Amino acid sequence: MHTLLAEVLDAHGGLERWNALTTVRATIVSGGDMFVMKGMPQDPTPREMTVWLHEQHASVMPFGVPDQRTDFRADRVSIRKVDGRVVAERDEPRKSFIGHDLCTPWDALDRAYFNGYALWTYLTSPFLLSMSGFAVTEIEPWREGKELWRGLRATFPPHIASHSTRQDFYFGPDHLLRRHDYRVDIAGGFAAAQYAYDTVEADGIRLPTKRRAYRRDADNRPLLQQTMVSIDVSNARFT
Template sequence: MNEQTHELLEQVLIAHGGLERWNSFSIVCATLVTGGSLWGMKGLTQDGTPRQMTVWLHEQRASMMPFGAPNQRTVFTPDRIAIETIDGQVVAERQAPRESFRGHGEISPWDPLHRAYFNGYALWSYLTMPFLFTLAGVVTEEIEPWSEGAQLWRRLRVRFPEHIVTHCEVQDFYFGEDFLLRRHDYSVDVSGGLLAAQYVHDYVDAEGLRMPSKRRAYRRGADGHAVWDELLVAIDLSEISFS
């Protein structure tokens, strides 16, 4: 990591609450409501029911409830996805879940375990940004800035190692003058490499850590700009708490 990249990453971590404070917690919980066109593309029905998301900060592990029934939750790790009852009875599970997306395109249908895996890794990464950039094996590099309207946003290109499951290996993150995350670009490898530009806003303070409460992922065009009339995923977060 060169000096300029190190300086940007340091400022980004400070702006979001600081690595020392982050490391003092082990779990984040949040209420979320999701929407967008992706679910319909996958043959799934999406409702506006609030769900509880629990994410472990220092290992790839997450759980959402309710899922499929009021007494069911998901159990996500990179090597296994499961749906189980709240007393621990397994309803369905899949080992090596990433393999089940092999050959998928944008409109390949998803079953409940596909959906649970996607929810698990995506929300884990969103709720650990930008601190997951400091995990072992993650490589960051500052690339040329981006003009967004009248603003100039600095960018970090982040390369994730194989053991961290996420949207894709290389992703770009955009930061405003206050060093808070503004936008996140990636390709959805589990959906045929669908290109997305996710905008984040409405920051909240939770135990001294700053998190965006709204995320809107749009299809990203070949020119790098968002296609504003194609909202893929909408996520509203509330009641964010660290413990």
């Protein structure tokens, strides 16, 4: 394992502790201009997010109406009633985004797919970088004010759905996650810089409770005048 990655994992609670856990549940409140552009402005209702840590599986509730939830996997996404009845579903959901740009409207299953892979990525970071199939290399650090944030570039394996195949993660002097860069392939491939902060400890795992994503320019600087996606996490419980 890469030395920096090992130090990062230790700072976030350690791989031994992570491997002893199976799921995380958390309350999320999300928003941002990207959802408006997609014709799905996000209301501030708190939602319960469940993520499986060692397989790509996630669910959020409520979704659309109070008695509905999503069921996300990389190759299938569905919207279900709480008793399990299927409201809508889609196999190979990534294909539905072919030809999309930033302003192409989404339907409910598109939104469910984005929520599933994005929150799975965020709530399993940085431990997902140790999963089979990920390739990790150290990259040039990013200077933020007086701090120098060391970076890891991850190449995601084909079976993992996420923003883009290549993503960059930056860590502060304490080895905690500070920033996450990627391209949003399902929305025209725009370049994003996401800041992660207000880290807390939950059941031995440290995770940021606030994330703010912005578009970034050709020099990787965030365009702070517009928040594309905001996510607040609270009440995280690992089991």
